[in-house]
Amino acid sequence: MTDGTARFDREGAQRMDRIAKTVFAPVYPVIAGQILERCGIARGRCVDIGSGSGSLAIALAGISGLAITLLDSSPDMLSVAAENLRETGFSDRCTLLKADVHNIPLPDASVDLVVSRGSVFFWDDLPPAFAEIYRILAPGGRTYIGGGFGSASLRDAIAAEMIRENPEWQTFREKNLGPENRERIGRVLAELGVPHRIVNDGSGFWIMLEKEQ
Template sequence: MHEKKDKFDKKGAGGMDEIAKTLFAPIYPVIAQDVIDRFGITEGTCIDIGSGPASLAIAIAARSSLSVIALDSSGDMHEAASRNIAKAGLSGRIHLLQGDVHDIPLADDTADLIVSRGSMFFWDDIHTAFREIYRVLKPGGKTCIGGGFGNKELRDAISAEMIRRNPDWKEFNRKNISPENVERFRTMLNEIGVPSFEILYGDKGFWIVISKTAGGALP
């Protein structure tokens, strides 16, 4: 299996990079700080899955001592990410890794923290993807995977502009963060046997928090 939209051309990667550095720019520091405040994980290894132009990876690294692995299936996105990481002065702290969430090229128990914003809605097989995420998470580690805009004010302002640019975006976003989609992911996590998880749903978006137990391989 492969992530949908995993073959970005340079134009597509450039468009994502541009919107991440303009309209979406305010959300990444807010999300990063919320993750750090919530879990208190500031050292070790973080994986940003579907990292795109590395906006969230940069925000996490800038607010912690974590070594961040920016995982994305697109080489063109990594070109943009490399430029952004260098500009932020974080080349020694953020490492680019090309790979697919359905077959993460990392060893078991690698990450203290796993984050991802906006990527999981494009994954072909969420059962396989979350099995892989659980595999590479260390015992005692945490995930914060989902979608959102940081807070209500940012959500409302960005949503209004996105709808102005493309009216179809309203329905696309509604489906992604709908109660029905929340239930779909909840069902999946129960089906694959994740023993400890929480789904956060509200003004900050839709986020899946997983806590891995010691010796906790999935059945």
Template sequence: MNATHSKKHKGAGDPSGFDAIVREVFAPIYPVIASQIIEQTQTTRGVCLDAGCGTGALGRAMARLSGCEITFFDQSEKMLEFARGYADAEAITARSRFLQGDIHDIPLPSESVDLVISRGSSPFWDDQKRAYSEILRVLRRGGRAYVGGGFGSAELREQIVSTMLEREPNWEERFKHRSKAMRDALPQILERLQPASFEIINDESGFWAHICK
């Protein structure tokens, strides 16, 4: 793992608190987003890497809706402990793998993954170009990536934002500027990396990069 990034955990600093919010507030979005990923990427088999998986909510939703084998990948071992527990409870352990590491130096062989998914992690990646370069490296030819953030629908977004602002009035301010910088830079970064194709989606489902290697 690269020393420049290995000590930095810029996402959720409190895994237990993060887990509670995912369960109590964000849970409805993951099946919706997983369905959208399947529709957009037409991927229902093969190896799916849930990058920056947190407690694994999106990867588990993909496992329920597809035949993919899910690699839950996060920098935090504590997050992966939660993901393992939920995978066991949901009887998807046989199709699950748990991998700790850094998005800037993914500990997987080149061209070993069919689909990379990630929701909410990318604004916290220190070096966007390097992270997306690593995603492209591990993807097989013709593989897809669906990376970004959103709530699945305008209705879900309104519901969740309202709940979160009641809990924490400054919630949106904590990541607003970081998210905007990522969105502004991403098209140029992807043009430089030259995947076979990419599409920036910015609609009611959220802001996503859909990439084909």
């Protein structure tokens, strides 16, 4: 999904939306369930950073009472997301925000949950991005940021299909989710000194910040 650096025109946004609704469709309900289970936040305000066409936000809205802001830097992606929200009936509980993760136009301590799947690997500058996310978290707020497929079986099935379509996709995935990138993100968080833990299992690689009460 997109963020502060990735740019999609209308055609690219529609292509990403098609992939999200086909190959990746089983992933989002699983990750949404894991977010609620692991973060324990089902109500309040949520921001999905690099929301793309809205698949994760829609899955979360379907199983929670969260009011969700879809934040993306691409107006074409947000346009596609708006269509998907109307079709799924979640326009009343989800809003769109064109913005960059490095400069989030939301007040301090105003968000209970920040989620993001796939965009962190494209952020231009990790320290200010995570600092911004921590700034907008309310006391007791948490994040679920990273990348993954929800389970090892989904990961393997989707990888096989994506590699058939584009053999270079495997290299792209390994770069994003490989140990070097995970360690780099871990160092950034340690240097920032923000309370966090990292999940690295069959569900994927996820960064869970928590704002102190």
